[in-house]
Every structure is written in structure tokens, then in C-alpha cells.
Amino acid sequence: METTLDLSTLNLAVVLPELTLIVFAILVMAADVFATPKNPAPRQWTPWIALAGVVAAAIVNLSVSGREVTLFQGAAILDKFAVGLNYIILLATGLGILLSVKYIPRINKQVGEYYALTLLTATGMMMMGAALDLITLFLALEIFSLALYILSGLNRTSPRSTEAAIKYFLLGAFSSAFFAYGGALIYAGTGTTQYYGIAQVTAAGLANTPLLYAGIALLVAGFGFKVSLVPFHSWTPDVYQGAPTPVTAFMSVGTKAAAFAAFFRVMLVALPFSYGAWSMPLALLAVITMAVGNFAALQQRSLKRMLAYSSIAHAGYILTALAGGAAEGADAALFYLFTYAFMNIGAFAVVMALEEMGAEDAMQDRAKGLGKTHPIMAFLMAIFMFGLSGMPPLAGFYGKVLLFEAAVAGGMIWLAIAAVAFTAVGAVYYLRVIANMYFADPVDESADEVNRSLPLDVGLAIAVAGTILVGVFPGFWMNAFQQSMALFGG
Amino acid sequence: MVPTFYYLILSAVLFTIGAVGVLTRRSILIIFMCVELMLNSVNLTLVAAARQWGNFNGHIFVFMIMAVAAAEVAVGLAILISHYRLTGSTDVSKIHLLKW
Numbered sequence: 001m002e003t004t005l006d007l008s009t010l011n012l013a014v015v016l017p018e019l020t021l022i023v024f025a026i027l028v029m030a031a032d033v034f035a036t037p038k039n040p041a042p043r044q045w046t047p048w049i050a051l052a053g054v055v056a057a058a059i060v061n062l063s064v065s066g067r068e069v070t071l072f073q074g075a076a077i078l079d080k081f082a083v084g085l086n087y088i089i090l091l092a093t094g095l096g097i098l099l100s101v102k103y104i105p106r107i108n109k110q111v112g113e114y115y116a117l118t119l120l121t122a123t124g125m126m127m128m129g130a131a132l133d134l135i136t137l138f139l140a141l142e143i144f145s146l147a148l149y150i151l152s153g154l155n156r157t158s159p160r161s162t163e164a165a166i167k168y169f170l171l172g173a174f175s176s177a178f179f180a181y182g183g184a185l186i187y188a189g190t191g192t193t194q195y196y197g198i199a200q201v202t203a204a205g206l207a208n209t210p211l212l213y214a215g216i217a218l219l220v221a222g223f224g225f226k227v228s229l230v231p232f233h234s235w236t237p238d239v240y241q242g243a244p245t246p247v248t249a250f251m252s253v254g255t256k257a258a259a260f261a262a263f264f265r266v267m268l269v270a271l272p273f274s275y276g277a278w279s280m281p282l283a284l285l286a287v288i289t290m291a292v293g294n295f296a297a298l299q300q301r302s303l304k305r306m307l308a309y310s311s312i313a314h315a316g317y318i319l320t321a322l323a324g325g326a327a328e329g330a331d332a333a334l335f336y337l338f339t340y341a342f343m344n345i346g347a348f349a350v351v352m353a354l355e356e357m358g359a360e361d362a363m364q365d366r367a368k369g370l371g372k373t374h375p376i377m378a379f380l381m382a383i384f385m386f387g388l389s390g391m392p393p394l395a396g397f398y399g400k401v402l403l404f405e406a407a408v409a410g411g412m413i414w415l416a417i418a419a420v421a422f423t424a425v426g427a428v429y430y431l432r433v434i435a436n437m438y439f440a441d442p443v444d445e446s447a448d449e450v451n452r453s454l455p456l457d458v459g460l461a462i463a464v465a466g467t468i469l470v471g472v473f474p475g476f477w478m479n480a481f482q483q484s485m486a487l488f489g490g
Numbered sequence: 491m492v493p494t495f496y497y498l499i500l501s502a503v504l505f506t507i508g509a510v511g512v513l514t515r516r517s518i519l520i521i522f523m524c525v526e527l528m529l530n531s532v533n534l535t536l537v538a539a540a541r542q543w544g545n546f547n548g549h550i551f552v553f554m555i556m557a558v559a560a561a562e563v564a565v566g567l568a569i570l571i572s573h574y575r576l577t578g579s580t581d582v583s584k585i586h587l588l589k590w
Contacts, residue, residue, distance in 0.1 A: 134551070135547070135550060135551050135554055138551070138554065138555070138558070139554055139558070142558045142561070142562070146561055146562060146565050149565055149566075149569060150565060150568070150569070153569050153572060153573075156572045156575075156576075157576075158576075159573070159576045159577055159587055160587050162569065162572050162573035162576055162577075163573065163585050163587050165569045165572075165573070166518065166569055166570065166573050166582075166585060167585065169565070169566050169569050170512075170518065170521055170525075170582070173522075173525045173562055173566065174509075174512050174525060174528075176558075176562075177505075177508070177509075177525055177528035177529050177532065180529060180532045180555055181505055181528070181531070181532045181535065183551070184532045184535040184536045184539065184548075184551070185535065187536065187539050187540075187543075187547060187548055187551065188494075188498065188535060188536075188538070188539035188542070191539075191542075191543035191545065192543075192545075192547060193547045193548075193551060194547075211498075242587075
């Protein structure tokens with residue numbers, strides 16, 4: 001046991017991107033304090049301060065990339081995987097802020113708190129990818145979850161928004177108890193909470209197998225809730241529908257990216273020697289998730305609920321790569337989540353422009369005839385829908401190819417075939433939106449205003465550019481996410 | 491000395507009671523309390539395991555869970571109050587605005 005305090009292990013560069021975001025979150029709150037009813041200007045700066053924070057964190061992230069360091073006696077790590085996840089989270093946060101600029105002041109006057117919480121959520125999400133210890137992982141998970149509970153209930157005048165927050169909070173707290181119990185049982189079974197330590201103990205066959213397996217099962221349930229795998233998905237459509245749309249857009253990508261990154265790291269770094277025990281259950285979960293997500297999405301009248309079920313289906317696709325157990329799966333998942341950030345936030349941005357004041361939702365009927373009334377919006381939505389359905393040459397296609405390749409690399413050919421079949425089912429509801437836009441007549445002529453603003457247009461432009469460019473030139477981005485994870489003993 | 495195994499059984503029982511409570515109770519406040527019971531059973535597991543293995547990871551984990559549980563209650567009660575102001579109810583069976 002080491003008794004001296006070794007400061008050389010306190011390498012703060014590892015968490016510098018996160019620290020940058022925290023500093024800017026404090027700046028946002030400070031600016032908010034100076035706003036008075038007579039002088040509201042500082043409050044109007046908060047989105048731009050937050051956006052500056054995201055850009056600054058991205059620059060810091062670039063400057064720390066290309067290294068592989070651990071921190072705090074192996075509680076956190078900076079590797080290509082963590083850096084890649086940071087980019088995805090920052091992208092989602094930046095787009096989410098652009099969507100919020102005009103929307104949030106309409107529903108809640110406390111905009112400063114909103115942007116501060118958004119930045120702190122992003123901090124927690126980034127720590128998820130860096131965690132190399134179950135304690136760090138649990139804390140990161142709670143940091144971003146607690147902030148998201150508040151964000152989803154931000155519209156305190158809408159019973160739908162507070163109801164979404166209550167549902168998310170109750171089920172979230174319930175699932176984090178499972179998550180913590182899973183971590184506790186793994187600790188009880190192996191005697192350590194560090195990923196490398198767990199891998200060492202299980203490799204040597206010294207773990208208490210029943211405790212370890214029970215712990216893995218509970219941990220999977222906890223992750224399953226966060227990434228919304230069936231049967232832990234019941235909160236997803238309700239929260240996605242009830243939460244303010246910019247929050248939904250941000251959290252649909254951010255939560256999924258962060259939780260999947262941590263899921264991959266736990267499974268591939270800490271528990272690779274229990275692969276035989278968890279691969280088949282995860283494969284079955286992936287099949288049920290893809291089935292329920294795709295078939296339920298077919299029946300939705302609300303566009304936000306349809307996108308919620310589609311996000312459940314996408315969780316299933318990503319899980320196929322994890323069930324394969326190959327290290328390429330982690331790279332494929334990162335690349336896929338990167339493309340998903342553009343496509344999904346773009347789709348939610350269009351829904352946000354379509355929704356009526358105060359309704360916080362848009363029905364399928366709202367899209368009818370959009371091709372005639374608002375050709376640009378319809379075109380953008382069509383790109384996002386094609387992208388999400390996995391149509392080449394858009395970004396979603398290569399992501400899916402990589403995911404299913406990883407499943408095949410792990411020897412799960414049947415799983416890859418099932419995933420392709422469900423992708424075909426998924427195409428039906430994405431293409432139906434496009435058909436509604438171009439081949440149906442507008443239902444209600446009076447309600448055909450579209451709420452656009454300059455920040456929203458910028459966000460949409462970035463999203464559509466990403467969806468097309470990453471799809472047309474995938475090589476560079478695939479390299480950026482290749483061989484990303486620092487594996488145990490690798 | 492009481493074997494560690496007994497503590498693990500006790501905490502599993504407590505965890506199950508908490509989980510069943512969350513699933514069956516209708517008042518949101520009682521559900522909060524059941525979640526707290528689940529988290530405390532986790533703490534018991536961690537402390538028992540920490541004694542078994544003779545290291546401090548479990549103890550530190552317990553402190554973190556306590557801090558998180560406190561934050562969780564603060565956020566949860568705030569959300570509950572904002573919901574109660576709009577609807578005048580803390581009954582989960584009356585939460586059904588959002589469905590298909």
C-alpha cells in the first residue's frame with residue numbers, strides 16, 4: 001500500500017475538456033446573475049457563452065488527443081475512444097444549444113440555468129467515456145442523469161413536461177439503483193472496482209462467479225435503461241414527447257452516445273473474460289429491441305414518438321456490435337453515433353420548426369403537403385429520414401455496415417441478418433414521412449407556419465451537411481474512430 | 491464474526507423489498523422512499539464486501555452513493571413540487587397524459 005501522496009498521477013490534462021465545460025457553465029450562471037428586469041442583456045448572452053464553451057472544449061479536446069494516459073490511479077482514462085466520444089457529445093451539445101436559442105425563452109424565463117445545466121450534462125456524458133472505474137462510471141452517470149431530469153421538466157407551465165420529468169426521474173432513479181447494485185455485486189465478486197483489476201481477477205479465474213454474473217446482469221439492466229433497450233424502454237416515448245424538443249434532440253443523442261460508450265468499455269475492458277456469459281443475452285436483447293422499436297414506430301401518429309421508437313430501434317442496431325464482442329464494434333458504434341448525432345438532431349430540429357406554439361409536438365399530419373408549402377424544410381427532412389433509414393450514400397449507411405460487420409466479426413452472422421431485415425422494416429416509417437410530404441395534400445392550410453430562426457437554420461445546415469458529407473466521404477471519419485479503445489493488456 | 495454471505499442475503503432481501511415497493515406503490519413519495527431503501531441495500535452490500543476483501547473501494551463507493559442519493563432526492567422533490575402545482579396530485583396512477 002502506497003502511503004505517500006504521488007502528485008504526478010494527478011494528470012489533469014485527462015479531464016481538461018470536461019473542466020473547460022465546467023468553467024463555462026459557471027460563467028453562464030455568473031452572467032445570469034447580472035441580468036435584471038431592466039437590463040436583461042446578460043441573460044441573452046448565455047446561449048453564446050455556452051456555445052463558446054462547447055467550441056473551447058472541442059479545441060482543448062483536439063489538443064489533448066493522440067495520447068493515452070490514465071488519471072487518479074486508474075479511475076479515468078484518455079484514449080482515442082474517450083476523445084472520439086467527447087467530439088460526439090460536444091457536437092450534440094452545440095446543435096442542441098443552436099436549437100434552444102429561440103425556443104427556450106418561450107417556455108421558461110430562467111434561460112441561464114438551462115444553458116448551465118446543458119453544459120454540466122455534457123460534462124457528465126464525457127466522463128462516461130473516460131471512466132475506468134465503476135465508481136467514476138456511477139458518478140458520471142448520475143451527473144448527467146440528474147441534470148437531464150431537470151431539463152426534461154423545464155417547461156413548468158406544461159403538465160406534459162412535468163409529467164415527462166416525473167416519469168424519467170422515477171424510472172431513472174429506479175434504474176440507477178439497479179446499476180449501483182450491479183457495481184456492488186461485481187465488487188463483491190472480484191474485490192475491485194477498477195476495470196483492469198476486474199479483468200485481471202476474472203482472467204485468473206479468482207472471481208466468485210455467481211456474484212459476478214448477477215452483477216453483470218444488473219449492470220446490463222442499468223445500461224439498458226439509459227440506452228433504452230427493450231424491455232427497459234417504456235420511459236423513452238413519453239419523455240421524448242413531453243420534454244421540450246431541443247432537450248429531446250440533445251438527450252436522444254447525448255444519452256445514447258455516453259451510455260453506449262461506457263457500456264462498450266465496461267464489457268470489452270472489464271469483462272472480456274466473461275464474454276461467453278453476456279454475448280448471447282445481449283444478442284437476444286438486440287433482436288427484441290429492434291423488433292419492438294421498429295414495429296411500434298410504424299404505428300405512431302406523433303412525429304416525436306415515432307422518432308423515440310426509432311431511437312429504440314437504433315439502440316438495437318448498436319447493441320448488435322457489442323454482442324459480437326469484437327474490439328472493432330466499439331469503433332463502429334462511435335462512428336455510428338457520430339452520424340446519428342447529425343441525422344437525429346436534424347430530424348428533431350425539423351419537428352421543432354413544425355410544432356405549434358405550446359403543443360411541444362407535431363403529428364404525422366403536419367408533414368402532409370410540406371413539399372409544396374415549405375420545399376426547403378421538406379427536402380431537409382427527407383435527407384434526415386433517408387439517412388436514418390440507412391440509405392446509401394448518406395451517413396447512416398456506412399454506420400450500419402460497420403455495426404453489422406462487427407457483429408459478423410464476432411461470429412454472430414444470424415444477428416447481422418436479423419438486423420438487416422429490421423432495417424428494411426424501419427425504412428417503411430421513415431419513407432412514409434417522405435411520402436406524406438411530397439404526395440399528400442396539406443391537411444390544415446391555416447396551420448402551416450414554420451417557426452424558423454437564424455440559429456435553427458445554422459443548426460439545420462450543420463446537420464444536413466454532416467449527414468451528406470460523412471456519407472459521401474466516410475473514409476476520413478472512419479479512420480478517426482479506428483482502433484480507439486485501450487483494451488486490457490493491449 | 492458474522493459471515494459476509496449473510497449480509498449479502500440481507501441486502502438482497504432489502505433490495506427486493508424496495509424494488510417491489512417501487513413497482514406496486516402509487517404515491518410518488520413512497521416510491522422515493524423505496525428507491526432510498528434500494529440504494530441503502532447497495533451500501534450494505536458494498537460495506538460487507540469491503541470488509542471481506544479488506545480494501546477501501548467499497549467504502550468510497552458508499553460515500554459516493556450517499557452523496558448521489560441526497561442530490562437525487564433534492565431534484566426529485568423539486569420536480570414533484572412543480573408537477574403537484576399543476577395537477578394537485580402525487581399519485582402515479584393519475585399520470586397518463588402521455589401515451590399513444
